[in-house]
Amino acid sequence: MKFGLSFLPDAAPDNKSASDYYRDALDMSVLADAAGLSTIKITEHYGMAYGGYCPDPLMFLVAVAQKTRQVRLMTGCLLPTFHHPVQLASRIAMADVLTNGRLDVGFARAFLPAEFDMLGIDLDESHTRFDATVAAIADLLTHGVASAETPFFSYQDVHLLPPPVQRPHPPLWAAAARSRSSFARAGERGLNLLTAFTIQSDQHLTEQIAIYQEARQDAGHAGRGRVTMLIPLFVHTDDRVARERGMAHLRRYHATWADASTSWRNRSSRAYPGYTDLHRQLEALSAQDVFENGSLVFGDPERVRDHIARLTETFDIDQILWNVDFGAMGREDAISSLSLFLERCLDHNDKTDQAAIRSEVERCEAQNVRLPRPARHMT
Template identity: 25%
Template sequence: MKVHMTNLIQNYNNARSDYEVFKDQLELSIRADQDGYESIGCVEHHFDPGYSMCPDNTQFLSYLAAVTKNAKMHTTAVILPWNDPMRVVEKIALLDNLSDGRAMFGMGRGLARREYEGFGLDMNESRERFDEAAEMIMRGLEEGFVENDGKFYKQKKVGVHPKPLGTFKGRTTMVAMSPDSAIAAGKLGVPMLAFIQGPMEAMHMPMIEDYRKAFKDTHGGDAPPPMMIDLTYCHNDSEHARKVAYEACVNYYITCVEHYEFGGRHFENTKGYASYAAAKEAIDAMGIQAVADVYANAQIWGTPEEQIAKHEERKAIVGDYEIISVFQYGGLHGQAAADSYDLFTREVKPKLEKL
């Protein structure tokens, strides 16, 4: 089982300087390379530092490429409707060269109305824009040139330099947090990547099965293992681990509700986002604290033994999957996050890699 880590770059409550947040995340990322993590990742988000603030994850990873040696550099993810597809191909190809072939291209569609509005884009067009851009970019990375004559992207044939150092088949991923995105990942033939939101069987397995079916129907054979992102906290004292992790996870979830406006009704009338309306229904029916409780308890945290047991339980449900851990979130940062990372890396990661 491969173990990765990624960065959310959250300035929770805007309590620190943006500079301090980045330095903290970079320090742990460099250590992850030294400690043998499969990849180091970074998300893309705009206009809301209290939730997440990395306007260009390829630039973040380019810096890391210069100060690391082994870990892959994973965009988790480039949000395609917010970026020119031709420029995405160029940036990923450049990252591949700067990292000596360690680039992993992760892509996503985006969910926040404020980010779409900030870019002056119609969120109703997101699925069509993503689908067209994804195929255009994947072709470009394989063929070494970019061209397209689609509804949204008109691009005359241009060469890509520097060229990628190798194929991106096997090192391209896609965030899939809705049924149609899971199906899209399967059709594209790339591993789906999911941020854990709730109970595995009830919430995530239906989408994983959709992904597997779409992959098999389109490409034949079995789909690659899905990749799952958890907010992680590790401590030798079970009660202390529960207290710290629960508070940080709830803190982070509340920022998700605010950033994505999960309490609003706009998803009902936005093309391609109807499944997200369930978040408002859950909040209305259960209350925000109860929904946050479900979210927090779905993450994998605890003592080393508890975390290993939780992954064994998940594996029995899902089958093979890859782990992506987040160590800094919801006010958890600095020494507390570093101590958690140390314990996880020393006592949990080696055993998970043997599962």
């Protein structure tokens, strides 16, 4: 099992400045790279506290690349429905060059009516726009010269510059969260799968992943596809404190998510069955319910290690990306939690650069952040 970090900013200027958010996320990315984690991921949103600090995941990931050496960099996700494929494919290729071929590209359909309204996009067209744009982007990245004719865009013999480093293109992923059709469509397209274990049972998610893999096989794609799961993480030396603080941060995250979803009030779309009044569904989902569902990893290092073992036994997945900054989490809690995870919840091997981890922890401590002292295996 591989591990990485997932960022979905849910902060706003009244509770955390953008400069503080980016500083903390970049510092955590450097810590993750030093510890040998696999991936850093961030998603795209607009105009609200829910994700609004990252309107451009590619720009953030290029910044991470300048401070790291080996960690993969994933958009999780870009929203192709809101972009022209020539522009987005060109920016993806440029980011792949600037990250020296470390880019993974995740796509999502978008789900907030407020964002569609901001950009003048018809909510009911989300499926067809998404499919057309992703196919056009893959074509441009693969062949370098491409043409397209759709109801949404058209072009002839466009030359993509710069060419991406990775051939035929960076690994492509699709997000699926709620519906069976989303998992099936990801498999049919031959994309890798990005999903979350926060709002559904382990049995339901296991069934959805099986649907993805069956659809992928039925469509004739080679291999089973890679599956990455997103899970909130909070670690503290005191198990009770870990649960209390983690739940407090999660409640703030859920409130921000529910507020962003109020644009679903009395609204419906044939492209989003079951989403009407989504904010009420989220308001009714308590943090305690989610915790009891087993989809949160909050606790002391021993409990976290045990929980990871259970997740590994339950799900046939390749990677977990930990949500480590939910609830506009303050710097001290976020970096302390991550440092404990890196030092005491992982089985370090000889390839892990322990000196680099210690150096980064000390750098954060020098910025007035109290962190746990290194575990014995680091000395």
